[in-house]
Amino acid sequence: MEVTEVGEEANRGDRLGFGLRCCSLGSSSPWLYRTAGIFPEQGTEEKKTGLYFGVATQASKSQRSRCHGRAASKARPGGATAAAYGRPFLTYPRCPEFHARVGEGGRTGWGRRGPTMLVTAYLAFVGLLASCLGLELSRCRAKPPGRACSNPSFLRFQLDFYQVYFLALAADWLQAPYLYKLYQHYYFLEGQIAILYVCGLASTVLFGLVASSLVDWLGRKNSCVLFSLTYSLCCLTKLSQDYFVLLVGRALGGLSTALLFSAFEAWYIHEHVERHDFPAEWIPATFARAAFWNHVLAVVAGVTAEAVASWIGLGPVAPFVAAIPLLALAGALALRNWGENYDRQRAFSRTCAGGLRCLLSDRRVLLLGTIQALFESVIFIFVFLWTPVLDPHGAPLGIVFSSFMAASLLGSSLYRIATSKRYHLQPMHLLSLAVLIVVFSLFMLTFSTSPGQESPVESFIAFLLIELACGLYFPSMSFLRRKVIPETEQAGVLNWFRVPLHLLACLGLLVLHDSDRKTGTRNMFSICSAVMVMALLAVVGLFTVVRHDAELRVPSPTEEPYAPEL
Template identity: 90%
Template structure:
């Protein structure tokens, strides 16, 4: 399993590099790429945002392993994950309004503080303190996916008066580097936890300086902005009306809830499936992120002028790939017939499908959901998504079956 993980990572990175280089040769430079003021503004945003993302990804490979290292049972670990998901959905509902009222810069600094405390709780073996840490993690995740983007969009348009058409260029580049940072974070987690022998808590400790630096840079270099006119009840009410009045929006929300809840359960299950077979967890995680990056590159190529494939077709393909992967996992995780390599390949296919799914879903949301209602609609989308994931983990918690049998559900 050790050799398979390293070989898979090398092959996937080579494939991603080849596709990205071919894409760079074919893509002409935009006006945004030639504007020095815009590039400096992007750099001010990226240096804080990328530190925050790197700290977030650094914790992912060894979370389950840490709880296992503290000798918690699988059901207890499932409850910890449920607490994190429940916290994310509760704070996610109010995060946008909280960020607008408190201030986007202050919210980014608050993110660095709460996530640092979340990492510190991992040093304790007390179950209640770990539950508090998961709740803080939910708040931090909600802030990460609302405060930074809101701050950038306001500064881009209101303070610097750059064309709104340049905003997608910033977030497209951020999406690519988000994957690259995830790959690097997996390797870094493996280095500090396994190669240096510091144990599964080491990646969480290593994330704290990154979070502190992100908070300091935001505090010193960023200006503050607010939007206190956008009321929470009005945002959620408008989103709910849009969701219930348009069948396409409701269908899109159903697809998101079903697909992404499976992904959340996969995040819980991959470690107990592969770890008993000696898998290097950080390298496995980097392989997953490389597969996701490969899927994103394939999406870009498939929707280019050369091939003209529609995002709906790629979304359907992603769903089919996940169904096939789960079918593989029902056999590769069967008691007495475990095949870790086959399970690893199935997990890679799930991540490849995610690389196709997320840009497809993002495109369809922009097409179907009115821009003014997107924040409210996305808040409602997250509720069934996290509830389904919590339900799946609670079923696992209350079951005497092995972890792998969950793939048959």
Template identity: 50%
Template sequence: MIALVYLTFLGLSATAFSLNIFIKKSKKEEQVGNNPNFVQFQHAYFLPYFLALAADWLQGPYLYKLYSHYGFLESQIAILYVCGFAASVIFGTSTTVLADRFGRKKLCITFTVVYSISCLTKLSRSYGVLIVGRILGGMSTSLLFTAFESWYVHQHIESHDFPTEWLPVTFSKATFWNGILAVIAGLVSNLLAGFLKLGPVSPFILAIPLLAASGLIVSQKWQENYGNKKMQLKKSCIEGLRHIVNSRRMLLIGAMQSLFESVMYIFVFIWTPVLDLDYHPPLGVVFSNFMICIMIGSFMYNIMTFNSVKPLHILNGAIIIALISTVICIGSTKSNSEQPKVSFLAFLMLEIACGLYFPSMGYLRNEILPEAHKVSIMNWFRVPLNMLACIGLMILHDEGWRKGTRHIFIMCSILLIFALACGFKFSSLYKDDNDEGKKQLENSV
């Protein structure tokens, strides 16, 4: 198993590198935003943001392993994950309002403090302390993916008066380096926990100085900015819900996101016990493989859109690939005949599907969701997403009538079938809207 992991890692690394060169060459003439002041501003944003991302990625490979190392049952570990998911969705609905009211810089600093405390709780073997740590971790994740980006967008437009067309330049670079950081973080965590035998808690300890450095840079180098201080959470949520209910396309987009990403959340929990069954592979290297597969999927999306393939078709293709992956896992996780190697290959397929899914879903959301209410609508999408993940983990890992890992993949397959049905329905609506628009144009002529 270890040899398979390392060989796959080398192969995927070469593929990702070659694809990246291809994309860079094809897009070379389209690069914008080379203004020295803009580049300097980007670097001021990237340094603390990348430190925060690296600290977050370091914790991915060994979270389940740490809880297992402390002697907790799989059902107890499932509850810990559920606490993190629940905290993320509950706190996530208010992060934007808090950032607007109290300042985005303050929330970025708050993130580094709260996440550092979450990492420190991993030193404890107390189940109660670890639950608190997971709740703090869920809150921190919500801050990481809202406060930093909100601060940057405001400074970019309001303080520096850079063109809004330059925003994608920064986000594209951030996405690329986020993938690189994830791969490196997996290798570093494996070096600490595996090769140096410092234990599964060591990546969490290393994350603390990275978070401290990020918070220090933000506090000293960044300016504070605010949004609409009078924004009310209740009003924002009601407006977002009203838009969803009144639009079938928004409902279908939300359903696809909730169904697909709930499977992804369940995968975050389940991959370690499936692969760590007998062979005990280097989890950090496995994690790096997953991150490379996401990058490959993202590069494949760029190639396909460059060749005029519609993002909607790519999205449906991603769901189909993910469905094939979970169906394979149903067979590879049968009791007394588990096949971790087959599951590993299926997991690689699932991560490639994720790499295709995220940019295509992001494109469709930008096309359909109104900008003024996008945040509140997205918060509503996250509610069923986290509920599905939490219910799946709690029910299927309940000691009273636990059905096993195989039944988790059966449930994931069912969710993806529903997601695919929503995707086909969305395609028909999209086609009908385009046909209606053409008819109106012809009649007007």
């Protein structure tokens, strides 16, 4: 639903979180139009479909006046209205029933928070952060200084890379806590928001397939600058309430994500080996440190997003506006400090064909791909669902997000401790544990999200357990992929891994798109539980195949280059 203001009083009221509003017929709620008498419950599927995707029919003057009531008579000259854009509009007075149906967790409820979830979120955040700091400090004291850290020229090169890379990561994380909230703030239905997420996932998988070839052709530095431009445009689209503009923004976000996770690392590796001739053994140390600070940036970004969304006065669009200067600075530093490098373009068809052959010829690779597709598709659905589950109960979204990332960081620290010489657990064991934790958490969520019996604190705990499992899962999966998949075939195999992963995630979101709001969330968690049971069976199958494989064991303490994900 597009929302505009009526007159000067309403414009003042918007800053306080209330006021009379005009609702454009473009991309609005069919429920609202039924209440206005624009179309009845039955026999209007074609009109509802048109409204659902932002195409509205012209309402008659009598139909509009029925919804205007006395509110329209209070409009003053100078107020922004949808008519200024050549669109029909209707207004509604401040109505508790309307706000309960449309404004749940959205603009009408902005700033109202229940004490239980508020206190729980802050306590969990402080507790998780203290645990992470304790583990990391003890690890740093026990770790001997490395040879790479004493080389001044390497440290300068590392700093040039980190300056740009960390700004890009910070801008990416800053947007994560309030993406769903922003769409809800614009009064889009959950089904409409699901379509936006599906568009983003589809864009990510399509651009991800060709990202390596695009980066090789365009140049690594140019690709990083292109990332800054496209992601800035993506953030700017969030200022619009037009559904199709937001769809374009999601497509740009998919391209930006593909560039973020391909161009920066490719530039660094080429410069490290080819231009500066540093030892290749130092590369994992650089990305291990980047992974740790990536977690830290994610935690800080959640707190920052909460602060700017609450204090600046722009509401949930504020973190997206705040991300633009970071992206601009990242692009400017890359242009000034980085040199350009290219690589030989690889045939996309040959890469995919080689990856498919490797996937089908090695049962270990096939099982590993099955686990990744099932596990990470559930994580994508979790990313979509956590906001509508917790936000109606007054959870501070930025602090909740920071708690999630602190839980993920805690899981990563536990992974390093578990695989150390003292405990000597193997990544295969920790992968099994991660899947078990997610299965248990999803069963918790099927009960804590029952309609009429919601328990937001239990749901929050379950979400934290899922993030803790992610902290165990990603380094374990990274280790196993590197050992099982030949280096020359990794790009092609990972492309094939991504296809079922994103298809399953899109399918889950489309199921939500067609389901009832109250029962759909619980049903989706039930489906995700079944999917994770299948992933657990695949883990058992992989464990049976590789239990005597010495290659998949960690012989000594190691740090894996991995990155945290939601």
